[in-house]
Amino acid sequence: MIGVERVEIIQFDGVNFKYDTEEIPWIIDGVNVTFEKGSFVAVLGKNGSGKSTFARLINALLHPQEGKLFVDGHDTSDPNCLWEIRRKAGMVFQNPDNQIVCTIVEEDVAFGLENIGVESEKIKRRVAEALETVGLTEYKNFMPHTLSGGQKQRVAIAGLLAMRPECIILDEATAMLDPIGRQEMLDVVHKLNREENLTVLLITHHMNEALDADRVIVFDEGKIVIDGVPTEVFSNVEQIREIGLDVPQVVELFYELNKEGINLPLKIKSLDEAVKLLIAKIK
Secondary structure, three states: OOOOOOOEEEEEEEEEEOOOOOOOOOOEEEEEEEEEOOOEEEEEOOOOOOHHHHHHHHOOOOOOOEEEEEEOOEEOOOHHHHHHHHHHEEEEOOOHHHOOOOOOHHHHHHHHHHHOOOOHHHHHHHHHHHHHHOOOHHHOOOOHHHOOHHHHHHHHHHHHHHOOOOEEEEEOOOOOOOHHHHHHHHHHHHHHHHHHOOEEEEEOOOHHHHOOOOEEEEEEOOEEEEEEOHHHHHHOHHHHHHHOOOOOHHHHHHHHHHHOOOOOOOOOOOHHHHHHHHHHHHO
């Protein structure tokens, strides 16, 4: 958009990384990529492609062995920047039960703030705001183990929001959820992206989740091999399959119909759009 300043929040500059105990090529191999503040990026790749390592590098759980990585201008290899980096970019992991440390929802959301010595009144205000944002205000006095998987993930997100991050990284955070829980969590994340300008990196195996992103990047053998808007990325069905991935179901349907001689566009973004195109074709 003309007149809108684009600000980079994450910058990979020739980053290489591999685990010391493994005599294999780089897990992250010469990655150069930047992400703008307020963007929603889906990160895809088959198992072992490097996408989870990529996420841990951003959160400074791992450090580049070659190259540089900056989060909002802070060098992730600088131990003096560690707290600021993790405040800027928080992570939600695959298993919600591994992220909850307290016996009451409200206390769990407050946990990080208490650890850094935020004063009591500010904690109460931030916790209330975070719970309201994720739609869990009425559950503030519940025990987390009584919640559904999707609700637990929203508790984890609330704990991050209370810390006021500028970016959240969802590392396969929907993998263990049922379809309802998955949608609950994604609805909250998209709302935060739209209304709070929160930068979101969604690492996922669910191709349908990537359709609503602003941008899709695909990893293969430690490298970013595809980078573009979802409709462009997924229209290259054969290329995606060669990498070992699937395409969203609606794209798969149109691809198969095209093979049968029914000419339909592959650059589609939603089921609703697909239905309209099919109805128009029938008429």
